[in-house]
Amino acid sequence: MKKITLVGGGLAGSLLSIYLAKRGLEVDLYERRPDMRTVDISAGRSINMALSARGIYALREVDVLDDIMQQAIAMRGRMIHAVDGTLSFLPYGKDDSEVIYSISRGGLNMALLSAAERQHGVRIHFNEQCTHYDVRTGTTTFQNADSNATKTIETSVVIGTDGSASAIRTAMLSVPRFNFSQHYLDHGYKELTIPPDAGGGFQIEKHALHIWPRGQYMLIALPNPDGSFTCTLFLPFEGELSFENLQNEQAVRRFFEQHFPDAVPLMPTLIDDFFTNPTGALATVRCWPWRVGGRAALLGDAAHAIVPFFGQGMNCAFEDCTVLNQCIEQHEGDWERIFIEYERERKVNADAIADLALANFIEMRDSVADAGFALKKDVELALEKRFPDRFIPKYSMVSFHRIPYAVAQARGRQQAAILERLCRDIDGVEGLDWGVAKRIIEQELPLVKQEKF
């Protein structure tokens, strides 16, 4: 039986181990950290994920979806908080079936690890940090965090699922003609919290992703099952309004009271959280190729870390697993062929979602606050209801469909131009000229059904 070594037991690695074991492969999954089910490793980063169509599809394929959905909270749209406290709700989808789900990274990871352990063929090794991958011999070296002992493993196939700082990818830097970039945003992030109310209920709307958009920066909040919200402040590291200039309690309090006045009373531990939790950085990582012959490949953030603003990092990694699984099915045993097909299929899409995620930061922190933005969202959803085979809003293509990201990006650009024309002189959906809309859309947008799903 073929043995596969997976380096990294995060979300991508633990899901992939199940996929592979279900195919009858023998999987050794090595994880740098201790078992998160017995040791708290959150370190001020509880982090919520937004689970959507691609992630749901993958979880269903390996039969763990039902289990996981018990921890999930549906978010039906964005709740925009203006500075004066005015709320406006912008639905994500055309109906109640089109929602995304708030889920805790830790909870999901633990559920996947347990499911992997239940799966015949998966062995998980915790506290084993990959310290070296030899791109010529294909051997992998691990150091045990408890004993400091090192061991070198020889397997014919290694997959790096070890995240944005991937050790396998770092080793690949020495492969001739390996292209690589990591580029950080000028913004950092800080995790904060809104606790449940006295009765254990939600202090603000449960079924929404809350946004306080302020142009160059923003605060967001995602719901948790215990009634709390995990909040994240995205702010430049340097400059006038920046983390650099929020060095003491007074400055932080003044900043929040001025820009997020309705959030302050909801956050009794604001100051503590602010100075206890680390300031995180956000990078986009791209590389090519994603493999070394048929011996090693990268998957998930290891191959393509993206910024979090489209809520697609995890969903994209899970879709990688789905596609790799298909490639294994088609080219059983020929790992070079499998990896060639997998990287060819995924690279263009990973690049597309990386760009879409960067663009969505500007949308979330700035555009959503415009009246014109709300109008366009309304018109988009109305057009989708009328022309469901041709006009699907970009957000929906990405979040509620499995249309390849690159296709969603290309159609999204075309649709944005059409939307611009249709919305130019109207104040609301009722002003839309349906005749013009029909003509333009049928002429310019090919049927979505013809696309590859």
Add this chain to the structure above:
Amino acid sequence: MKKITLVGGGLAGSLLSIYLAKRGLEVDLYERRPDMRTVDISAGRSINMALSARGIYALREVDVLDDIMQQAIAMRGRMIHAVDGTLSFLPYGKDDSEVIYSISRGGLNMALLSAAERQHGVRIHFNEQCTHYDVRTGTTTFQNADSNATKTIETSVVIGTDGSASAIRTAMLSVPRFNFSQHYLDHGYKELTIPPDAGGGFQIEKHALHIWPRGQYMLIALPNPDGSFTCTLFLPFEGELSFENLQNEQAVRRFFEQHFPDAVPLMPTLIDDFFTNPTGALATVRCWPWRVGGRAALLGDAAHAIVPFFGQGMNCAFEDCTVLNQCIEQHEGDWERIFIEYERERKVNADAIADLALANFIEMRDSVADAGFALKKDVELALEKRFPDRFIPKYSMVSFHRIPYAVAQARGRQQAAILERLCRDIDGVEGLDWGVAKRIIEQELPLVKQEKF
């Protein structure tokens, strides 16, 4: 006395060690390879450098220029070889003082190592490979190639002069917010040779850089003091005309006879060279920042590897040394300040020469073959003679002046547009409308003297 650790004893490291020791600093220079003065390490890569103004300035500053110029051969221009064997000579500069110098990488490196050894304060340690740099503690670990023994050095300042695959830079990948990219060309290169004639003389013009421009690929040749030429074929790795398709003697011979017929009789060892020498890859490396606090910095290719087509990789690295030396003089002892000023001064210029070098590949392999190109070169040099304070050809700004690369790039763009207008309807310099030229140049190009040299 302040101790400095330099990692990498190539061209940049050996020159920098002299600069630093001349300031009274104590320098330990560690080099991965054995001493190239006693062991041949060329491995099919003899490599010629094109030494020009910035490099010459730096070598003169540390008093090693005279020594080195004895090995140098002046190249006065490009000798273009058409397929039918027709030669045309395009001078580089406006007169005989404006030339670049062909010099062997190995010879230059050896001369610099010897000069470094003669300099009080420099100690060179060969066979010591940097295996780790700890970005938090600032300790550097080396492994000895003979004994395999490792040692860990603690110095307060480490400078990575360890080239495009820098170990110090790789360690910096884990520094929060460290931006990095390495991007390879689709073209590779292969070193070949034209030996001296029977009498020990040069088979083709000695004082020229020879180019066989063929659109998507090219052959070049640079003279050596022994009468030989070091040739380099630049060709795509894959595709119809590519290294991939030159797998046997017959294919190589056919390819050369078809595209470089006048070169074939000059290269008796063509087939041997082709299959013995490795096929090299060419990358552009960018990163930011170039330092870790005041503890570590990158210099030369370690900070900014560029493709070789402007002949500026070494010259740029040497100019880094000149600028770092100025920063040390201005901020003596305050290494954080020194490194901040150094990287601020150099980053924008390193980015500019990286772009200029990529653009020059197209010029060398393609544009130089056009009649229009020769006309523009003629007109450029004529304009410089008439308006020496305003119009200096881009090639000259980069190669014969120390105008910052970023300024050369910006002025180069302006000048290209002006040149386009002036050359539109003429066949030769004699057709130039000097009145129009004067008006445009005086209106649009500020005095060069006002720029910072």
